[in-house]
Amino acid sequence: MEKNIEISLLFDFYKPLLTHSQQEAVELYYNDDLSLAEIAQQMNITRQGVRDLVKRSEVQLFKFEEKLGLFKKFKLLENGLEEICEKSKEIISNADDANIKKSADEIFNLADNLKE
16 A cells, blocks of 8 residues: 555544644645645744654554554454445345345345445
């Protein structure tokens, strides 16, 4: 996965664990795609200060994921729900019994709703 995308995804999970200035710098750099100079001007700090803030935040985000694993768990759940949906579709299309089809359809709908 591309680093910028990975940082943005980790930021979605761990944003509340960062300081306010770290949140602002990461948001502006990764999500709003501003340059270090533009962020420095907006935050009223030096360009080097922004770079250090962003780099420290990146390290922290990776440490949070290493220790807590929320993103990894989310991806496992997402993949599991996708597999449940696929298997339910197979059952629905291959089953002869109306009750089995109905149950599989209900499972599919539940899993599909959880994916959203």
